[in-house]
Amino acid sequence: MRSKLPDIPTSIFAKMSQLAAEQNAINLSQGFPDFPSSPELINLVTKAMKEGYNQYAPMPGLIELREAISQKIELLHQYYYHPDSEITVTCGATQAIYTILSSFIFSGDEVIVFAPAYDSYAPTILAQGGIVREIALKAPDYSIPWEEVQAVKNNKTKMIIINSPHNPTGTILSLGDMKKLEGFVEGTNILILSDEVYEHIIFDNEIHHSVSRFPSLASRSFVVGSFGKTFHNTGWKMGYCASPERLMHEFRKIHQFVVFSVNHPIQKALAEFLKKESNYLSVPQFYQQKRDTFLSLIKDSRFTFTPSKGTYFQLLNYAELTDLNDEKYAEHLTVDHKIASIPISVFYKPKKDLKLLRFCFAKKNDTLEKAADILRKL
Ligand code: PMP
Numbered sequence: 001m002r003s004k005l006p007d008i009p010t011s012i013f014a015k016m017s018q019l020a021a022e023q024n025a026i027n028l029s030q031g032f033p034d035f036p037s038s039p040e041l042i043n044l045v046t047k048a049m050k051e052g053y054n055q056y057a058p059m060p061g062l063i064e065l066r067e068a069i070s071q072k073i074e075l076l077h078q079y080y081y082h083p084d085s086e087i088t089v090t091c092g093a094t095q096a097i098y099t100i101l102s103s104f105i106f107s108g109d110e111v112i113v114f115a116p117a118y119d120s121y122a123p124t125i126l127a128q129g130g131i132v133r134e135i136a137l138k139a140p141d142y143s144i145p146w147e148e149v150q151a152v153k154n155n156k157t158k159m160i161i162i163n164s165p166h167n168p169t170g171t172i173l174s175l176g177d178m179k180k181l182e183g184f185v186e187g188t189n190i191l192i193l194s195d196e197v198y199e200h201i202i203f204d205n206e207i208h209h210s211v212s213r214f215p216s217l218a219s220r221s222f223v224v225g226s227f228g229k230t231f232h233n234t235g236w237k238m239g240y241c242a243s244p245e246r247l248m249h250e251f252r253k254i255h256q257f258v259v260f261s262v263n264h265p266i267q268k269a270l271a272e273f274l275k276k277e278s279n280y281l282s283v284p285q286f287y288q289q290k291r292d293t294f295l296s297l298i299k300d301s302r303f304t305f306t307p308s309k310g311t312y313f314q315l316l317n318y319a320e321l322t323d324l325n326d327e328k329y330a331e332h333l334t335v336d337h338k339i340a341s342i343p344i345s346v347f348y349k350p351k352k353d354l355k356l357l358r359f360c361f362a363k364k365n366d367t368l369e370k371a372a373d374i375l376r377k378l
């Protein structure tokens with residue numbers, strides 16, 4: 001049988017979470033909170049169900065929710081997306097990403113992707129017959145090597161994918177990066193997929209430089225968001241895409257045949273919940289405390305690290321502990337020490353031996369303490 005993705009294994013997130021469950025290990029691998037979503041939000045979902053929001057939602061999403069998303073973006077970034085024609089509610093960010101790439105990437109089109117990266121980008125590009133132009137971020141700060149980006153640009157370059165705050169490294173793009181990006185796309189038709197799912201998980205009073213803050217970028221960009229990250233309910237798979245109308249028009253042609261529309265009662269609840277700005281403005285502080293708790297608990301371990309600037313992930317370098325490669329070491333830690341993490345090498349093609357593991361700190365303090373007890377003893 002022919003395969004569309006012959007070289008693509010099962011996602012590392014599925015693999016490590018399954019191993020963690022089998023081994024009864026503390027699961028700091030796949031990124032999801034182990035504490036509940038807001039009871040107020042859950043009540044709003046129940047209320048919406050009781051009020052009858054149980055049939056298909058409108059294809060692009062409930063207008064109240066699209067309006068609330070538009071208002072949030074305008075408040076934070078002073079850029080207006082028209083709720084009617086420039087925002088679509090999606091089944092998580094993953095569906096938004098799939099829909100963008102399947103709407104715009106034709107066979108032979110090149111897409112610039114930075115490694116390490118969220119694992120859905122490359123397979124989705126390949127499934128469209130596109131070509132992945134992978135550029136490794138420059139360690140130790142995982143900055144974008146803009147000269148290399150410039151060097152791979154050619155007349156087949158269709159799109160560039162950026163992700164800030166960045167999974168898995170926990171770095172963020174600077175104002176300087178955004179200016180470089182403006183220069184890079186100027187005078188071209190290159191599109192930008194800006195994966196901003198961790199927009200509200202950013203620390204130390206840093207500013208999230210959304211592409212929507214830069215009119216010359218916004219006019220060619222898709223902004224992708226995820227309520228799962230912001231409101232602690234990754235299992236609801238709710239996200240959105242915002243883009244200029246001419247791009248959104250094409251996006252919706254595919255969206256309507258991928259899912260048609262997404263969970264109606266949850267859209268109603270999110271529309272209501274977003275009205276209270278503190279519900280998202282409090283998220284950075286909440287996660288900064290989690291990061292600081294985790295880092296102070298492991299500061300006397302033999303791992304070395306640079307504190308995450310955003311996302312709910314922390315990279316730990318284990319070069320002082322073993323020569324094992326990261327996949328083997330992640331497996332060993334899960335099976336023999338009962339703590340699961342994500343190896344970073346799998347996010348590069350070909351794999352890179354970096355002695356780095358990613359740990360998710362979106363966990364109850366009690367979980368973080370138990371995890372740190374294990375990590376300190378290694
Ligand atoms: N992009 C990045 C960078 C992510 O980390 C994730 C989730 N892990 C997604 C997209 C997908 O988000 P969702 O769960 O809303 O599909």
Ligand code: GLN
Binds near residue numbers: 014030167
């Ligand atoms: N984005 C999450 C992570 O990085 C996982 C998403 C998934 O399981 N596909 O861990």
